[in-house]
Amino acid sequence: xxxxxxxxxxxxxxxxxxxxxxxxxxxxxxxxxxxxxxxxxxxxxxxxxxxxxxxxxxxxxxxxxxxxxxxxxxxxxxxxxxxxxxxxxxxxxxxxxxxxxxxxxxxxxxxxxxxxxxxxxxxxxxxxxxxxxxxxxxxxxxxxxxxxxxxxxxxxxxxxxxxxxxxxxxxxxxxxxxxxxxxxxxxxxxxxxxxxxxxxxxxxxxxxxxxxxxxxxxxxxxxxxxxxxxxxxxxxxxxxxxxxxxxxxxxxxxxxxxxxxxxxxxxxxxxxxxxxxxxxxxxxxxxxxxxxxxxxxxxxxxxxxxxxxxxxxxxxxxxxxxxxxxxxxxxxxxxxxxxxxxxxxxxxxxxxxxxxxxxxxxxxxxxxxxxxxxxxxxxxxxxxxxxxxxxxxxxxxxxxxxxxxxxxxxxxxxxxxxxxxxxxxxxxxxxxxxxxxxxxxxxxxx
Amino acid sequence: xxxxxxxxxxxxxxxxxxxxxxxxxxxxxxxxxxxxxxxxxxxxxxxxxxxxxxxxxxxxxxxxxxxxxxxxxxxxxxxxxxxxxxxxxxxxxxxxxxxxxxxxxxxxxxxxxxxxxxxxxxxxxxxxxxxxxxxxxxxxxxxxxxxxxxxxxxxxxxxxxxxxxxxxxxxxxxxxxxxxxxxxxxxxxxxxxxxxxxxxxxxxxxxxxxxxxxxxxxxxxxxxxxxxxxxxxxxxxxxxxxxxxxxxxxxxxxxxxxxxxxxxxxxxxxxxxxxxxxxxxxxxxxxxxxxxxxxxxxxxxxxxxxxxxxxxxxxxxxxxxxxxxxxxxxxxxxxxxxxxxxxxxxxxxxxxxxxxxxxxxxxxxxxxxxxxxxxxxxxxxxxxxxxxxxxxxxxxxxxxxxxxxxxxxxxxxxxxxxxxxxxxxxxxxxxxxxxxxx
Numbered sequence: 001x002x003x004x005x006x007x008x009x010x011x012x013x014x015x016x017x018x019x020x021x022x023x024x025x026x027x028x029x030x031x032x033x034x035x036x037x038x039x040x041x042x043x044x045x046x047x048x049x050x051x052x053x054x055x056x057x058x059x060x061x062x063x064x065x066x067x068x069x070x071x072x073x074x075x076x077x078x079x080x081x082x083x084x085x086x087x088x089x090x091x092x093x094x095x096x097x098x099x100x101x102x103x104x105x106x107x108x109x110x111x112x113x114x115x116x117x118x119x120x121x122x123x124x125x126x127x128x129x130x131x132x133x134x135x136x137x138x139x140x141x142x143x144x145x146x147x148x149x150x151x152x153x154x155x156x157x158x159x160x161x162x163x164x165x166x167x168x169x170x171x172x173x174x175x176x177x178x179x180x181x182x183x184x185x186x187x188x189x190x191x192x193x194x195x196x197x198x199x200x201x202x203x204x205x206x207x208x209x210x211x212x213x214x215x216x217x218x219x220x221x222x223x224x225x226x227x228x229x230x231x232x233x234x235x236x237x238x239x240x241x242x243x244x245x246x247x248x249x250x251x252x253x254x255x256x257x258x259x260x261x262x263x264x265x266x267x268x269x270x271x272x273x274x275x276x277x278x279x280x281x282x283x284x285x286x287x288x289x290x291x292x293x294x295x296x297x298x299x300x301x302x303x304x305x306x307x308x309x310x311x312x313x314x315x316x317x318x319x320x321x322x323x324x325x326x327x328x329x330x331x332x333x334x335x336x337x338x339x340x341x342x343x344x345x346x347x348x349x350x351x352x353x354x355x356x357x358x359x360x361x362x363x364x365x366x367x368x369x370x371x372x373x374x375x376x377x378x379x380x381x382x383x384x385x386x387x388x389x390x391x392x393x394x395x396x397x398x399x400x401x402x403x404x405x406x407x408x409x410x411x412x413x414x415x416x417x418x419x420x421x422x423x424x425x426x427x428x429x430x431x432x433x434x435x436x437x438x439x440x441x442x443x444x445x446x
Numbered sequence: 447x448x449x450x451x452x453x454x455x456x457x458x459x460x461x462x463x464x465x466x467x468x469x470x471x472x473x474x475x476x477x478x479x480x481x482x483x484x485x486x487x488x489x490x491x492x493x494x495x496x497x498x499x500x501x502x503x504x505x506x507x508x509x510x511x512x513x514x515x516x517x518x519x520x521x522x523x524x525x526x527x528x529x530x531x532x533x534x535x536x537x538x539x540x541x542x543x544x545x546x547x548x549x550x551x552x553x554x555x556x557x558x559x560x561x562x563x564x565x566x567x568x569x570x571x572x573x574x575x576x577x578x579x580x581x582x583x584x585x586x587x588x589x590x591x592x593x594x595x596x597x598x599x600x601x602x603x604x605x606x607x608x609x610x611x612x613x614x615x616x617x618x619x620x621x622x623x624x625x626x627x628x629x630x631x632x633x634x635x636x637x638x639x640x641x642x643x644x645x646x647x648x649x650x651x652x653x654x655x656x657x658x659x660x661x662x663x664x665x666x667x668x669x670x671x672x673x674x675x676x677x678x679x680x681x682x683x684x685x686x687x688x689x690x691x692x693x694x695x696x697x698x699x700x701x702x703x704x705x706x707x708x709x710x711x712x713x714x715x716x717x718x719x720x721x722x723x724x725x726x727x728x729x730x731x732x733x734x735x736x737x738x739x740x741x742x743x744x745x746x747x748x749x750x751x752x753x754x755x756x757x758x759x760x761x762x763x764x765x766x767x768x769x770x771x772x773x774x775x776x777x778x779x780x781x782x783x784x785x786x787x788x789x790x791x792x793x794x795x796x797x798x799x800x801x802x803x804x805x806x807x808x809x810x811x812x813x814x815x816x817x818x819x820x821x822x823x824x825x826x827x828x829x830x831x832x833x834x835x836x837x838x839x840x841x842x843x844x845x846x847x848x849x850x851x852x853x854x855x856x857x858x859x860x861x862x863x864x865x866x867x868x869x870x871x872x873x874x875x876x877x878x879x880x881x882x883x884x
Contacts, residue, residue: 044818095811113816140750148705148751148752148753148775156703156705299530315590316591373538377541384820
């Protein structure tokens with residue numbers, strides 16, 4: 001019943017040091033289907049306990065935006081066995097910290113405590129997986145809190161408001177176009193039964209991943225997990241996540257977003273992009289390197305070099321790509337022009353640079369430097385078992401396997417310039433992109 | 447399940463052994479007399495180095511305000527024989543990272559490099575610190591970035607609230623203005639001004655250093671001599687203690703947004719004050735303690751008036767404040783401020799109960815050892831301790847100082863710090879029904 005498997009991270013750098021003990025990752029499953037990953041780090045007597053659900057905002061029913069995140073808030077309320085707020089208060093009494101986060105693809109809960117309290121964390125976390133109670137009062141107060149959260153993080157921030165519009169335009173049909181926090185008018189219409197419905201559909205051991213990192217022995221984790229999570233039954237039959245998919249993109253989209261609170265105009269270009277898939281990570285690896293080559297490596301990147309150093313038409317440039325996503329992700333470029341340069345002019349420059357990049361190909365020296373930094377990052381990342389645990393959580397709720405996560409550094413090192421170029425050619429298509437102009441209302445501007 | 451819980455809670459009280467017992471901090475001096483703390487941690491082949499120079503943006507002259515932060519931004523933009531791009535190439539080809547940051551009171555460097563690239567990394571960092579070029583071309587590029595940030599800050603609701611609060615609180619001290627400077631002053635800064643800023647803000651007699659990682663004592667000593675020996679000693683005195691202007695009532699700044707931002711301050715307390723730990727515990731109970739603080743419970747959990755509210759005891763080199771901050775919708779902020787005032791008055795008048803005190807102490811003492819997690823974290827804590835003038839024994843004593851706080855201590859310090867009904871509260875937004883003092 002318990003398949004015990006151990007993985008050792010493979011180090012490409014030739015350090016002759018005992019890294020293995022530090023980097024050991026173990027995984028197994030319980031009979032009810034719950035997956036468990038243990039990331040060992042024995043330097044400090046601390047443990048992080050996380051439960052990840054393969055359920056996020058992109059799994060909400062249409063018209064119910066924000067319910068996944070609102071439910072995350074409600075999990076800190078009462079259950080059949082535990083009083084309102086008791087779990088958090090207990091964690092605090094132990095000197096620990098706890099929190100949770102929701103994305104389009106996952107909802108995750110974690111506690112960071114001294115290692116001897118791992119069993120207590122499992123007691124509470126396994127309890128709220130199945131025994132949540134949601135009162136009308138808690139629900140209505142928490143909706144208000146979430147609306148304040150939306151006001152604070154989105155409505156008070158013009159950049160965040162633009163981003164909602166941008167994603168809504170990029171994804172015509174897929175729920176990645178709907179904000180995780182929820183549209184305000186839909187938040188206002190949510191009811192207690194929506195939260196219960198989402199909870200009953202997705203909060204189940206066979207839809208959850210337990211990740212324990214820190215100063216633990218995998219065998220102990222196994223015994224405890226079996227004790228606390230083992231008895232939980234699956235009440236739901238979970239099919240693979242079926243979400244609406246995107247139609248073939250056939251029209252370039254353009255947005256003009258104006259807000260009085262913007263002082264510095266800028267442009268963005270966002271393309272639909274391939275994500276990492278199990279056993280198939282090469283295109284995503286190529287896109288990861290492409291983002292560094294073109295924009296996210298400061299003045300060494302093509303955008304920084306051309307627009308900040310050479311013709312000085314921009315004061316800031318960047319590129320973003322994150323391949324960890326269940327469905328198709330996106331690749332975005334941002335350019336903040338010098339005050340003398342118009343948005344139209346800077347957009348023309350951006351297009352020229354992309355064309356030239358594809359014509360000229362890749363600077364091998366730069367690619368080597370970027371790859372070496374990824375190698376070094378494998379060393380640096382050992383300093384935080386929390387971040388390593390979190391990376392496993394994101395990957396596994398994005399449909400990847402542990403093997404994919406462990407193979408990723410090698411895939412990155414193995415990518416050829418020709419693959420990056422090919423990925424760039426299939427990425428940079430205007431018809432699968434949104435261009436955004438962000439500025440203060442015209443007429444007011446100088 | 448009940449018996450299980452009792453057993454677990456019983457174990458809590460047996461927890462006596464400090465968890466960080468194995469943290470072996472060595473106090474060392476370099477050949478040229480620079481004191482530093484070293485923790486050798488050989489299990490991962492890299493080194494975290496934290497360097498902090500006292501002074502920060504407060505070393506600016508009024509007429510060249512912003513020069514220190516401009517200079518800090520230029521340290522990675524070319525030094526020695528290398529221009530900006532060649533420098534960043536050299537740094538990236540060994541996968542080192544150098545973070546330069548500056549605040550009111552200090553200029554800090556967080557460096558990280560692989561053990562087997564130490565020599566190259568130190569050489570690059572040394573030249574960034576000691577022989578920055580301040581090339582005209584790089585200066586113009588960075589100048590534009592700084593001006594753009596200042597312009598954005600002028601329209602940023604939180605920044606507006608924050609700068610208004612500092613402007614009111616420090617009427618005649620350099621703390622009153624942003625260390626970034628103003629657009630007109632930044633526009634006029636010359637290379638000479640950056641050289642001057644470099645001379646007054648990076649001095650080897652004002653440095654604190656910690657090193658954690660895979661490095662020997664001897665290597666650490668050599669590294670520090672190489673890094674810091676060419677730096678000048680200080681030539682400009684630090685600013686004087688600030689006069690703090692408090693209890694100014696509610697001040698409103700109009701700003702179009704669905705939410706209002708509120709920043710407030712009370713009298714702060716110095717770390718060396720005998721009631722500091724009482725204030726520290728009090729703050730945890732009032733607004734420093736995450737989800738379980740009184741303000742979070744009353745304003746967020748019970749009434750849904752905000753997403754988050756927090757308070758903190760701010761320690762600057764030349765002043766102390768007791769700061770707080772939250773955001774609420776324009777139609778709810780007046781109610782939230784009402785609850786805030788009621789909670790403040792209650793704490794000032796009645797102090798805290800035994801149960802709250804016990805919980806706060808349990809959290810604060812339990813959380814302390816958990817902070818020492820990871821080389822980078824430990825290095826940051828250690829440099830901060832030296833900067834604050836704490837010795838390494840503080841790590842062992844700190845929890846007992848927190849534990850010895852009584853409810854009488856908290857009541858006394860609450861009365862002392864929170865009695866003013868007219869504390870300073872800056873609100874930026876378009877709040878409904880708010881009573882304003884000015």
